[in-house]
Amino acid sequence: MLSIKDLSFSYGKQQLFSNVQLQLEPGLHWLSGANGSGKSSLLRVLAGLDKAQQGSIEFNQLLxxxxxYQALVGISADAVAPLQDNTVLGLLQLVARCRGIAMHQLMLYAEALALEPLLQQQVAVLSLGQQKKLSLTLALAAKPQLLLLDEPFNALDPNSLRYCCTQLQKAKEEGALVLIASHLSPESFALAVDQHLELKAGGHLSFSSL
Amino acid sequence: MGTYLLVRFELFWQQTCNAFEPLQKFSFLLLLVAGHALLGLLAPLVLLGFQLFNPELSTTERWPYLQMLLVILFCWQGGVAWQQKPMAQQYFVESLAPSARVAWLSNKLMATFNQLPFWFLTLPAAVYLLLSGKSMAYVDAIQLLLVLAVLCLGFKAHQTSWLALLAVFVLPAISFWSVPLLALMLLEKTLQQKLQGLQLSAGSLFRYWLYWFVRQQQNKAMLLLIIFVQALWYYWLEQQLKPEAVLFVNSAFSWSLALLCYAQQKLWQQHLLAQHYFWLSLCTRKQWVLLKLLNVLPVGLALGLGLSLFDAVAAVSAIALAVALSFWPKLRLLSVALCCFMLLLLLNGQGLWA
Known part of the structure; x- marks a missing residue:
């Protein structure tokens, strides 16, 4: 279970959210909100990449x-794939080394998302959709217990979108907690979402009906 | 943890190689020049070191050598900034860390690693000054350490102080030279904070270029290097050199300046290329040509520097070389020019420093 207590976060003087309280059980959770409402920042704080000024975050009672905690978290944080001056294969190998994932496992996801012909290409020359697929491959292949996805479906072609939805459903069935931040509505996708949260300006979190 | 630290080091190394990529093409040439200079019995570089550490010299006499050291410090500060990744990439690298503590530790380690050459350059100088036994050398050493500490610890890597650099060259040789230097660095920091968010608008192409030039750390570092090379040759010329040596100094200066201008312009070209379609969709054909021609501005700067300190022939040859290198798309010209320069070294460069 993900437990967030009294969480406050700001960039300098700009307060994004304050005193957020949230408890999420494993399953598929959808976080929506307008551009700039703080969805990406919340995901980064949950992934331990940014430090909240106040409050506590625990997952399965781990701080x-x-x-x-970090061993259980996976995040696909950005619209474009990172480390653009590397090849696709280089990036897969780097993540395999750091996260202790077998290369064949990464390659399975890469193949399914049609990245195999691009292995020797530099990340910088990939299209936006291909970069998104790479970012998703890196996050999904680690099979994390807490999977944080920021706008995961942007720029994906229909086949890849279907594959991603299937994988997320599978992750849920295996007991993972998947939190998807998107400005789109969850109804647009073939996903059995358990909970729909909405982050409003000023950092107010509310539950929307599904 | 070990694997992650190794990966961070590999990324650091890759970033360093990429950052200095425009200069890599000339590394062989620069190595030859440096090797030649060091092989001479009274090689200027060695001379610079001896003079800086010479306890017989007064502060005023040592000032030019301290200037050199300070410029190297600022150059390095600019160089460090080159290695900074965009925020998104930093997040990705940190997300691979086994824990937040390891991410923090590796960030600190990389920062320290960045600064090692910084300390390596300065600490021996400070130690020599301290051990020289002269009171003014003692003051110099303390001030050097103070400036070093402020640069390393007090400022983020993205600040390379233009004002401080200016101060290095315009300050008179006063005993407490670090005071105005530090004040100017603080002033720049304050100004930067005030101006944060108030970015210059790209109202004109020139202003856009200027904005790019000022904001890009590698430009600052490149300019610092140009000034450094210029100042270094200037002080070498003040030594009692044979006319042949002066010829060598001038030609080597021309080459260094031309190559730095070339690298500078390549950076601008890379920048334009990265936003090729954006500019093509935005600009008229005339404006696009103008944008490309903004390349020659660093050459103009080099011309000004060359003419102010060197004879017209050296300055003009430096500029001609820089322009030719900049606008010639193939490296063949560079190879031919390299051969000519090597010939010049062989004919005039041996045993000239006595």
Whole structure:
């Protein structure tokens, strides 16, 4: 279970959210909100990449930032794939080394998302959709217990979109907690979402009906 | 943890190689020049070192050598900034860390690693000054350490102070030279904070270029290097050199300046290329040509520097070389020019420093 207590976060003087309280069980959770409402920042704080000024985050009673917590987290944080001056294969190998994932496991996802012919290409020359697929491959292949996805379906072609939805459903069935941040409505996708949260300006979190 | 730290180091190394990529093409040439200079019995570089550490010199006499050291410091500060990744990429690298503590530790380690050459350059100088036994050398050493500490610890890597650089060259040789230097660095920091968010608008193409030039750390570092090379040759010329040596100094200066201008312009070309379609959709054909021609501005700067300190022939040859290199798309010209320069070295460069 993901437990967030009194969470406050700001960039300098700009307060994004304050005193957020949230408890999420494993399953598929959809976080929507307008551009700039703080969805991406919330995901980054949950992934331990940004430090909240106040509050606590625990997943399965493990504190954010601890080795045990970080081993359970996977994030696809950005619209474009990172480390653009590397090849696709280089990036897959890097993640395999750091996260201790077998290369064949990464390659399975890469193949399914049609990245195999692009292995020797530089990340910088990939199209936006291809970069998104790469970013998703890196996040999904680790099979994390807490999977954080920021706008995962942007720029994906129909086949890849279907594959991603299937994988997310599978992750849910295997007991993972998947949090998807998107400005789109969950009804647009073939996903059995358990909970729909809405982040409003000023950092107010509310539950929307599905 | 070990794997992650190794990966961070590999990424750091890759970033460093990429950052200095425009200069890599000339590394062989630069190596030859440096090797030649070091092989001479009274090689200027060695001379610079001896003079800086010479306890017999007064502060005023040592000032030019301290200037050199300070410029190297600022150059390095600019170089460090080159290695900074965009925020999104930093997030990705940190997301691979086994824990938040390891991410923090590796960030600190990389920062320290960045600064090692910085300390390597300065600490021996400070130690020599301290051990020289002269009171003014003691003051110099303390001030050097103070500036170093402020640069390394007090400022983020993205600041390379233009004002401080200016101060290095315009300040008179006063005993407490670090005071105005530090004040100017603080002033720049304050100005930067005030101006944060108030970016210059790209109202004209020139202003866009200027904005790009000022904001890009590698431009600052490149300009610092140009000034550094210029100042270095200037002080070498003040030594009692044979006319042949002066010829060598001038030609080597021309080459260094031309190559730095060339690298500078390649950076601008890379920048334009990265936004090729954006500019093509935005500009008229005339404006696009103008944007490309903004390339020659660093050459203009080099011309000004060359003419102000060197004879017209050296300045003009430097500019001609820079322009030719900049606008010639193939590297063949560089190879021919390299051969000519090597010939010049062989004919005039041996045993000229006595």
């Amino acid at each position: 954010v930032g601890s080795t045990a």
